[in-house]
Amino acid sequence: MRINCPLCGARDSREFHYRGSAKLIDRPLPEQGRAAMFDYVYIRDNPAGVTRELWHHRNGCRAWLVVARDTTSHKILSVELAADRGRVRS
Amino acid sequence: MRYSAFKVIWNGLGGNRGWKPVWRNPQPRSRYDVIIIGGGGHGLATAYYLAKKYGVTNVAVLERGYLGGGNVGRNTTVVRANYMLDGNSQFYSHSLKLWETLAQELNYNVMLSQRGCLMLAHSDGQMDAMARRGNMIHMQGDDAELWEAATVRRHLPYLDFDNARFPIRGGLMQWRAGTARHDAVAWGFARGADRLGVDLIQNCAVTGFHIRNGRVLGVETTRGTIAADKVGMTVAGRSSEVGQMAGLRLPIESHVLQAFVTEGLKPLIDTVVSFGMGHFYISQSDKGGLVYGGDLDGYNSYAQRGNLPMVEHVAEAGMALMPMLGKARMLRSWGGIMDMTMDGSPIIDKTPIEGLYFNGGWCYGGFKAVPGSGDVFAHLIATGRSHEVAEKYRIDRFQTGDLIDEEGTGATPNLH
Ligand SMILES: Cc1cc2nc3c(=O)[nH]c(=O)nc-3n(C[C@H](O)[C@H](O)[C@H](O)COP(=O)(O)OP(=O)(O)OC[C@H]3O[C@@H](n4cnc5c(N)ncnc54)[C@H](O)[C@@H]3O)c2cc1C
Numbered sequence: 001m002r003i004n005c006p007l008c009g010a011r012d013s014r015e016f017h018y019r020g021s022a023k024l025i026d027r028p029l030p031e032q033g034r035a036a037m038f039d040y041v042y043i044r045d046n047p048a049g050v051t052r053e054l055w056h057h058r059n060g061c062r063a064w065l066v067v068a069r070d071t072t073s074h075k076i077l078s079v080e081l082a083a084d085r086g087r088v089r090s
Numbered sequence: 091m092r093y094s095a096f097k098v099i100w101n102g103l104g105g106n107r108g109w110k111p112v113w114r115n116p117q118p119r120s121r122y123d124v125i126i127i128g129g130g131g132h133g134l135a136t137a138y139y140l141a142k143k144y145g146v147t148n149v150a151v152l153e154r155g156y157l158g159g160g161n162v163g164r165n166t167t168v169v170r171a172n173y174m175l176d177g178n179s180q181f182y183s184h185s186l187k188l189w190e191t192l193a194q195e196l197n198y199n200v201m202l203s204q205r206g207c208l209m210l211a212h213s214d215g216q217m218d219a220m221a222r223r224g225n226m227i228h229m230q231g232d233d234a235e236l237w238e239a240a241t242v243r244r245h246l247p248y249l250d251f252d253n254a255r256f257p258i259r260g261g262l263m264q265w266r267a268g269t270a271r272h273d274a275v276a277w278g279f280a281r282g283a284d285r286l287g288v289d290l291i292q293n294c295a296v297t298g299f300h301i302r303n304g305r306v307l308g309v310e311t312t313r314g315t316i317a318a319d320k321v322g323m324t325v326a327g328r329s330s331e332v333g334q335m336a337g338l339r340l341p342i343e344s345h346v347l348q349a350f351v352t353e354g355l356k357p358l359i360d361t362v363v364s365f366g367m368g369h370f371y372i373s374q375s376d377k378g379g380l381v382y383g384g385d386l387d388g389y390n391s392y393a394q395r396g397n398l399p400m401v402e403h404v405a406e407a408g409m410a411l412m413p414m415l416g417k418a419r420m421l422r423s424w425g426g427i428m429d430m431t432m433d434g435s436p437i438i439d440k441t442p443i444e445g446l447y448f449n450g451g452w453c454y455g456g457f458k459a460v461p462g463s464g465d466v467f468a469h470l471i472a473t474g475r476s477h478e479v480a481e482k483y484r485i486d487r488f489q490t491g492d493l494i495d496e497e498g499t500g501a502t503p504n505l506h
Pocket residue numbers: 127128129130131132133152153154155156157158159160161162163164165166167168169294295296297324325326327328332347348349383424425426427428452453454455456457458459
């Protein structure tokens with residue numbers, strides 16, 4: 001797998017650390033309660049198909065990326081900076 | 091037909107024309123008492139024990155591909171009971187005991203070979219941890235021996251004892267551990283279940299559930315609607331996908347695990363060696379191939395194949411442990427989809443939907459669990475109560491905080 005880092009270009013997946021579902025960006029606030037936090041920590045959609053996930057360009061620019069990838073073929077569909085995604089939200 | 095030495099000789103003399111197919115290929119009926127989704131090791135074992143122990147014979151196993159085509163036919167066949175935590179300890183102990191009489195129970199040679207499994211230690215701290223684990227295993231009633239480096243050297247002289255990063259200080263040996271023939275386990279349970287009247291239905295994928303007022307009424311399949319009083323899920327890597335059809339949201343991620351085999355070699359490694367620090371373990375099959383594996387590739391996958399970085403990593407770890415491996419040629423590699431839970435331990439429990447039972451989250455340790463899991467899942471489905479060795483495998487333990495995190499890595503499925 002090669003991941004097309006928006007800052008560094010296409011790099012071997014070995015340069016990246018995998019963190020899991022991109023839902024981890026949306027950490028619930030304390031007032032959202034225990035159920036929301038439980039869901040955040042433990043529950044995953046785990047789709048057979050396109051998923052959005054966090055990869056860290058550890059041995060590169062050290063940016064966190066949101067990668068859209070098909071889990072049935074390992075094909076990467078899009079890569080964006082997690083920071084940009086975060087800004088869209090807030 | 092009952093198998094025996096006499097039958098083998100008799101059929102051999104007759105040119106082996108006397109053997110019959112070992113299970114029927116029935117059409118699905120419109121209704122069963124119990125439907126088991128998934129014809130892997132766990133599904134087939136569950137159906138067998140339901141019929142054998144509880145007399146529930148109006149059972150169908152629905153398999154989307156062919157029997158034993160999933161992980162049960164893709165694993166590296168290590169069977170052991172050297173777990174430490176309460177919950178795992180009693181369950182795997184129970185399963186290993188069932189393994190020891192399984193060939194007689196099924197009248198099918200599952201080729202269990204109790205050749206031992208050695209976990210290596212590389213530091214004083216690790217030796218202490220192994221001693222503790224060994225004591226816990228003894229308290230469970232199973233066997234474990236703490237080996238010093240000299241003992242390891244006597245048994246396995248070809249390891250690299252003086253590796254600069256991971257010198258070998260000793261290890262923990264479990265003699266009752268070993269390997270078994272994976273396909274034979276699936277086929278043995280399939281044949282046993284079929285003989286007791288269970289319908290094994292292949293090429294039949296479950297595509298949805300019929301649920302009314304919180305109660306399961308049956309399933310939708312590629313071969314039509316099938317009604318049932320109770321439905322059990324044993325779909326391993328596909329747990330999230332099938333769970334979602336019933337509205338279940340699970341603490342599971344699917345990951346790919348690869349395994350490798352070399353060309354056939356003369357007898358070389360007479361036990362199972364696991365090199366945890368290097369993420370590597372190895373044994374030798376009866377055909378002579380060295381069978382080995384390592385870690386998950388590390389990212390979610392349903393592809394049943396991995397990528398080259400892990401191939402390289404595993405080869406490097408193997409060379410670090412056993413330099414002579416470099417002379418062997420790798421013949422094949424393959425991957426399977428692992429149902430990784432958030433604490434690395436399985437779930438065997440009722441679900442919030444009446445009549446729907448869940449068995450999954452086996453991570454990469456579910457082959458050794460096959461007889462135990464089938465036994466306790468059948469108990470749960472037939473009696474409505476958890477078997478005493480599986481009562482910690484609750485589906486709500488992530489909410490209540492009663493996690494069984496053997497590796498102590500927290501909610502990171504790719505690290506368990
Ligand atoms: C490379 C590798 C090495 C391993 N090594 C070991 C080891 O050394 N020791 C050990 O203990 N464990 C090991 N494991 C783990 C072990 O193989 C699994 O945990 C175990 O086999 C899973 O249970 P199963 O046999 O029921 O799964 P499977 O055989 O995968 O059965 C699940 C079945 O469900 C079917 N299914 C899925 N969706 C549907 C649907 N919608 N409708 C109908 N059917 C469906 C699938 O087709 C499949 O046949 C290893 C696994 C792999 C991949």
